[in-house]
Amino acid sequence: MRLEAPASDDPRDVVRSLRAAVLGAGPAVALGGAGLLGDVPPGTAVVVTTSGSTGVPKSVVISRNALISSAYATAARIGEGAWLLAVPATYVAGVQVIVRALLADREPAVVAGPFRPEPFAAAALGMASHLDGARVPRYTSLVPAQLQRLLDAAEHDATVAQALRSFEAILIGGQALAPSVRERAEAAGARVVRTYGSSETSGGCVYDGVPLDGVGMAIVDGEVRLSGPTLAEGYLGDPERTASVFPRADGTRWYRTGDGGQIDDGVLHVTGRLDNVIVSGGVNVSLDRVEAAVRGIPGLESAVVVPIPDAAWGQGSAVVVPGIAASRERDLLAVIREVVGTAVGAPARPACVVAVDELPTLRSGKPDRAMLRRLVGEGGQNPRD
Incomplete structure (x- = not known):
């Protein structure tokens, strides 16, 4: 045809x-x-x-x-x-x-x-x-x-x-x-x-x-x-x-x-991509679960979580947040780490927050995660307690 x-x-x-x-x-x-x-x-x-x-x-x-x-x-x-x-x-x-x-x-x-x-x-x-x-x-x-x-x-x-x-x-x-x-x-x-x-x-x-x-x-x-x-x-x-x-x-x-x-009971609950998982300190971490926890924080509904390399733990994650001042990154990170640690577990706590003016998106309107990973690059080390 x-x-x-x-x-x-x-x-x-x-x-x-x-x-x-x-x-x-x-x-x-x-x-x-x-x-x-x-x-x-x-x-x-x-x-x-x-x-x-x-x-x-x-x-x-x-x-x-x-x-x-x-x-x-x-x-x-x-x-x-x-x-x-x-x-x-x-x-x-x-x-x-x-x-x-x-x-x-x-x-x-x-x-x-x-x-x-x-x-x-x-x-x-x-x-x-x-x-x-x-x-x-x-x-x-x-x-x-x-x-x-x-x-x-x-x-x-x-x-x-x-x-x-x-x-x-x-x-x-x-x-x-x-x-x-x-x-x-x-x-x-x-x-x-x-x-x-x-x-x-x-x-x-x-x-x-x-x-x-x-x-x-x-x-x-x-x-x-x-x-x-x-x-x-x-x-x-x-x-x-x-x-x-x-x-x-x-x-x-x-x-x-x-x-x-x-x-x-006949209702589907999707937990996230099976391939969107990092291994941080030997622990499997679903970045979709991390992102869901982050987006539950008021004002962070559009945040995107992407993987980053971590010299100490192998892999970590960064939270990209649109429309905030860079001066808020450190304070937000403390809030995010507490929320994610409680909801997902200590190994899942993100390493850093990256402020951007706006999220790059695909024509479909979805976040362009590939571009965000390039944007974040090598930044961030996981400051575990």
Whole structure:
């Protein structure tokens, strides 16, 4: 099957290409990858290429059936209506916003250019609220950093606050949502739904810990695995990686997420990346658990924890905090070390705090962790007691 890129990364061009690929007989759409080559399986709708937060590129082949299954399962869970595209159209979250809108026979509203609260609010409130006398529910998909910016703006901008309240549901994915940010959203009247998934699952397929209809969950050797009709076909031109990441067991095809987690009474709790672990003084430390503890501290909801070398202990971690003065680093470190030591354990206490004006991000809105590791470099020694 032929694979073609849209005319540009402009959301409107992506919408046109996806309409042909998903609803018609158009070619499969190549997003995010330059000069992709190779055959794609019949029925492929899109190949999404992303380097992710670690800088390792991957081209994920997603079928038309997987996208449609995901979109219909989402509608069954949260309802159907009009969608606002505020995340990049070339990422799977953006693709799904477009597909959900197209399957509802609607054109998605679009927030163009760099994300800012004011244009988002204008686009949200400009969406049709009624059609033929019937109310039209509104939906959108955001990453946590976008939600936090909107909540900050809503404190002094009534229009942004109104826009947040106007959505039937705001899907939040891409990274963990700090509990304090979710509490702020609820206080502001925003109806937030945490989603879990990836390009390999056609986007979010577990909502607030509960899988969408048809999606299976299992924990194997501490790793979260997912199954069902939303799974991607695999990786373009990489059959070995496809076989490793999408194994079959007892007749079921599974996706190995690489995340640790547990399932309690049918609800999934993700504990973090299995490969985001350092060995500090002979002790395994999950940096995702460290980051979750740090983000629970008021004012540090956007902090990012990255690994650093440590001459004495082998590996340590640094906490990168945007929007603070460098003079606060030492005092913050003392608070962070106490909180992390209590929540995760003494070996997990970060070595240093690094103040930055703002976090570098990927186009998806996620923190660019590879760049942050380069930024932090060799700094910091772990001052253990």
